[in-house]
Amino acid sequence: MKTLIGAARLAAALALLPAAAGNAGAAEPIRAFKAAAPPIIDGSLSDPLWREAPSVTGFTTWRPDFGQVVPDPDQTIVWFAYDAENLYFAFRAPDSDPARIQASVARRDTIISDDWVCINLDSFGDKQSLYAFYVNPRGIQYDSRYAAGTEDPGFDVVWYSAGxxxxxxxxxxxxxxxxxxxxDGGDPVRMAVV
Structure with a gap:
């Protein structure tokens, strides 16, 4: 396992694919953006990084209606970047009826009945395993690991979020x-966010 990699080795290696693209092979990958300075993780999206980093939209719903296209006014926007030590993601999830937002103040790993955003990180690029990082609108986390079609919800790693x-x-x-x-190591390191 590699624990840290040089920023140059990760350059142009992460790909984020919109879920609405249907067949993942049909979507054009978007390369990760190298952050000149790390953002402050406070949930505000006011950091200059999010004005510079690439963004993607065009996602579909997971729950309760799998695959439903989200109407334009409520389309989530995702920005992503990296530096030598971290991956960074920012989400803006508009809601035409914000009173409907479900966001409990809960213990870690108990937010699945809330609204949430999720990063599915295929860190080996094998389409067989991934890390799932869920965050509710208040920044509460749920993480798990999937391998060979099986989820390990007891999986916990150190990561940071705010909402x-x-x-x-x-x-x-x-x-x-x-x-x-x-x-996997390599030059460059390749990962996919799906």
């Missing part, structure tokens, strides 16, 4: 240290 709810929806920021995940 804020406002009158137009919610925002979430995430920092995942490379030392918290396993991945």
């Amino acid at each position: 804020t709810i406002d009158t137009e929806g919610y925002s979430v920021e995430v920092r995942i240290p490379f030392k918290s995940i396993r991945y």
Whole structure:
């Protein structure tokens, strides 16, 4: 397991694919953006990094209606970046009826009945295993690992998140240290976010 990698080795190696693209092979990968400075993980999205990093939208729902296309005013936007030690993600999830947002103040790993955003990180690029990082609108976490079609919900790693709810929806920021995940080495390191 590699725990830290040089930023140059990760450059242009992460790919984020919109779920709405259907066949993942049909989507054009978006390369990760190298952060000049780490963002403050506070859920506000005011950090300059999120104005520079690439974004993606066009996602579909998972629960309760799998595969449903989200209407334009409520389309989630995701930004992502990296530095020598971390992966960074920011989510803006507009909601035309923010009173409907489900966001409990709960213990870690107990948010599945809430609204949430999720990062599915295929760190080996094998399409057989992944890390799942869920965050509710208040920044509460749930993480698990999938391998050979089986989920390990007891899996816990160190990562950081924050969320804020406002009158137009919610925002979430995430920092995942490379030392918290396993991945194949290489030059460059390749991972997929699906």
